[in-house]
Amino acid sequence: MASQPRQIFILTGAGISAESGLGTFRDRGGLWARFDPLTLATPEAFAADPDTVLDFYNHRRRGVIAAAPNAAHAALARAEAGLAARGGRLFLCTQNVDDLHERAGSAAVVHMHGELLKARCTACAAVSERRAGIPRDDPCPHCGAAALRPGGGWFGAVPQHLDRIDAALAGSDLFVAVGTSGAVYPAAGYVRQARALGIPTCELNLEPSDNARIFDAARYGPASAIVPDYLSELGL
Missing domain, CATH: 3.40.50.1220 (TPP-binding domain)
Structure with missing residues (x-):
C-alpha cells in the first residue's frame, strides 16, 4: 500500500x-445447521413460544459470558x-x-x-443490559411493560x-x-x-x-x- x-x-x-x-452460523456445523432460525429467532417464533426462544438466547448468553x-x-x-x-x-x-x-x-x-447481552422492550423499544438473562416476566425498566425480547437482531430483520x-x-x-x-x-x-x-x-x-x-x-x-x-x- x-x-x-x-x-x-x-x-x-x-x-x-x-x-x-x-460458533459460527452458516458454516458446516454452525448454529443454523443445528437449529432452525425460523423457530427461534423471529418475532413470530417469540410470539408463539416465548419461553423456548428466551431459553435459547439465555443459553447463548451464557456462552458469550464464558468466552474470552x-x-x-x-x-x-x-x-x-x-x-x-x-x-x-x-x-x-x-x-x-x-x-x-x-x-x-x-x-x-x-x-x-444488536447485542446478545442486552434486551429490547417490545412496547417502547428501549434497550437495557441483561447479562444475567431475560426472565419470562421481567418488566422493561423504562416503561414498565413486561415485554422484553432478546437484544440480538431477529433473523431476516x-x-x-x-x-x-x-x-x-x-x-x-x-x-x-x-x-x-x-x-x-x-x-x-x-x-x-x-x-x-x-x-x-x-x-x-x-x-x-x-x-x-x-x-x-x-x-x-x-x-x-x-x-x-x-x-x-x-x-x-
Missing part, C-alpha cells in the same frame, strides 16, 4: 470469535488506539452480537445486528445503524472484512460499495468467503494469527 491508511473501516463476522469458542477475547480482538483494539493517536480513525462494524470487541478494549463498536455505517464507509481509505461469510446482506455488499468508491479492500478469513473474488487482496488462516500480522504491516 502506497501510504498508511488513516480511516479504516473494519467489518467483523462470526469467524473472528470462533477461536474464542463461539482472542488475539484478533486485541489487535483491533490496539489498532483503534494507534490510529486515534496519529489523528486517524478505525470504524469497527460487527455483525456479531457478542461483546468480545468491547472486552478486548475497543472503545467504539457498532453492532449492526433490517440491521441497525445503516446510515451511520454507510457514512463511515464512504469516508474510509481502507476496507477490511474479518471472519465474514460474505453471504449476509447488506454486510456482504459493503466490499462492492468500497470498490465503487475506489477504496482498497482486503479479506482476512479462515478460508475464502462467498464473495472473496471481489476483494483486492486476501489473507487466509486463523484470525488470531492473520489479523495481528496484517495490522502490524500497516504500522498498527
